[in-house]
């Protein structure tokens with residue numbers, strides 16, 4: 080079982096150099112794990128091939144103890160699905176840097192549905208409709224998508240905060256890596272930048288067992304599925320796989336909930352290409 084959301088508020092040893100990639104599940108977490116390491120290593124991709132993504136850029140919610148958290152040497156790279164209110168207070172007082180990656184939530188829902196079918200630690204959904212209802216009610220690991228993005232984004236001025244979307248990364252990965260580097264204060268040469276981008280493409284990541292979690296035991300992930308679902312079951316680089324899953328009624332209901340819950344946020348998404 081995944082560890083439920085523990086309260087990390089009390090961790091106060093946040094360093095200015097700490098980097099947090101924040102995502103709701105299925106929004107580009109492992110993609111960020113893949114990108115951040117070679118940015119930090121000035122284009123060196125060796126660690127990406129030698130160590131599992133989760134070892135190089137761990138989930139803070141899966142760290143065993145505060146002692147372990149504090150003992151990790153700088154520069155510490157983290158990912159997290161935590162809701163804003165569970166983050167260490169210091170992060171919410173401008174310590175460290177936060178990159179929030181959002182993905183259009185209809186594709187998140189579809190990706191998460193498929194993930195539930197092969198992730199042993201998650202409950203198998205009865206069918207797509209069953210999962211659709213659970214997602215809309217926020218009764219999934221990671222809780223409510225709407226709550227996640229709303230609270231993180233509404234509190235962006237409390238943090239050193241960069242907001243990007245999965246779809247922007249799909250459309251122009253190089254520009255987004257450059258934007259991340261500017262935000263993180265990392266000055267990469269042309270060659271180093273090219274290396275980061277090349278090793279972060281879906282094609283490269285699918286061939287890298289450390290990136291696609293091939294080394295994780297079958298008891299946790301049924302390897303008939305894959306973190307890199309795209310390219311196996313749908314055309315690579317597609318945005319809008321939800322159209323292959325949602326009924327018209329589900330889509331309309333989703334749109335109306337989206338408009339209601341997101342009305343105060345100046346955020347828009349690419350729903351298909």
Ligand code: A3P
Nearest residue numbers: 105106107108109110190279280281307308309
């Ligand atoms: P799909 O299931 O739609 O294919 P997370 O890492 O947060 O669990 O997100 C997984 C999703 O990100 C999967 O979406 C996966 O294919 C996609 N993804 C991971 N790396 C990617 C990359 N380099 N390019 C495009 N999509 C990527």
